[in-house]
Amino acid sequence: MSEISKKWTEIIRKYQKNIYESRKDKRIEEWNKIISSLPKLYSSKAKLHEEVLVSGKWDSQEKIIARDLLLKLAPWRKGPFKVGDIFIDSEWRSHWKWKRFLGLNINLSGKTILDVGSGNGYYGFRMLGHGAEFVMCLEPNLLYLTQFKAINHFIQSNNIAMIPERIEELTFSDKCFDLIFSMGVLYHQRDPEKHMEKLRSHLKDSGRIILETLIVPEQYGEGLKTEGNYANMPNVRLVQTKRGLENLAKKSNLNILSISVPCQTTTREQRSTDWMPFRSLSKALNTQLTKTIEGFPRPERVFLILKK
Numbered sequence: 001m002s003e004i005s006k007k008w009t010e011i012i013r014k015y016q017k018n019i020y021e022s023r024k025d026k027r028i029e030e031w032n033k034i035i036s037s038l039p040k041l042y043s044s045k046a047k048l049h050e051e052v053l054v055s056g057k058w059d060s061q062e063k064i065i066a067r068d069l070l071l072k073l074a075p076w077r078k079g080p081f082k083v084g085d086i087f088i089d090s091e092w093r094s095h096w097k098w099k100r101f102l103g104l105n106i107n108l109s110g111k112t113i114l115d116v117g118s119g120n121g122y123y124g125f126r127m128l129g130h131g132a133e134f135v136m137c138l139e140p141n142l143l144y145l146t147q148f149k150a151i152n153h154f155i156q157s158n159n160i161a162m163i164p165e166r167i168e169e170l171t172f173s174d175k176c177f178d179l180i181f182s183m184g185v186l187y188h189q190r191d192p193e194k195h196m197e198k199l200r201s202h203l204k205d206s207g208r209i210i211l212e213t214l215i216v217p218e219q220y221g222e223g224l225k226t227e228g229n230y231a232n233m234p235n236v237r238l239v240q241t242k243r244g245l246e247n248l249a250k251k252s253n254l255n256i257l258s259i260s261v262p263c264q265t266t267t268r269e270q271r272s273t274d275w276m277p278f279r280s281l282s283k284a285l286n287t288q289l290t291k292t293i294e295g296f297p298r299p300e301r302v303f304l305i306l307k308k
């Protein structure tokens, strides 16, 4: 069993008072109203192992109220979540990626985990379902942070916390995490080496980094510089090749223990839904579905396990 450090406890406390702290966003007032108006789910019980599910009973009209309030927090990109009998059908079937992670056979039991770029906390909740002791989530996007608050209003776990910090902005590093996840974050970074360095600096000497990222074929040398959009995703800066990822690990003083076979994202895994009504992957591919609309290879993702 391991514990989070004093410094982390302090930072969690600071954000417990006001989760948005000094962040500015014109939606904050409305979000606060939504969170404080969420009805109670009676006799609630969370099950996080097979899915993120909170069972329980609503009073009369409260299911409708809860559904309307949760819909106001759209777009829901990661999920799904089941709350009472409300099904939050997110853009991503995130449980598919989680299943791929489980295939790596990493034991989460009793582990203290940092999830960098956690989105709304879907994976953090799944980590708890697989026995994690504590999950610390970093997510600068305030809407995803609000979705996390909404879901944890029903789950009520004290073993997970989320703060709106980028890992590069943290001014300390206590090396207290057994596992550090960075999933879907690397290709957004201006400075991938700095990102890896930062992940390393929070990791216990015996710990592991779980890096999940996009990958392109070897013909791109070190990687594909997209100069902007990739499959309609903004702010994608560099998508590495296997060689690029290997060199990045070397430069970051990390050893790759394993790298998975690339998995192509399909339009079944990522698609528009009532809870994410905007354009999704099908609109980001050419008509033959062979390339992205920018003419790049279709998105494929890999998992790497790294150690110091």
Ligand SMILES: C[S@@+](CC[C@H](N)C(=O)[O-])C[C@H]1O[C@@H](n2cnc3c(N)ncnc32)[C@H](O)[C@@H]1O
Binding pocket: 078, 094, 116, 117, 118, 119, 138, 139, 140, 141, 144, 165, 166, 167, 168, 182, 183, 184, 185, 188
């Ligand atoms: C593509 S999403 C991935 C979400 C989730 N990890 C997943 O795998 O589905 C990337 C997330 O990382 C966050 N992010 C980007 N750069 C970050 C950084 N430097 N530190 C922490 N979070 C970051 C973004 O706000 C975004 O929510």
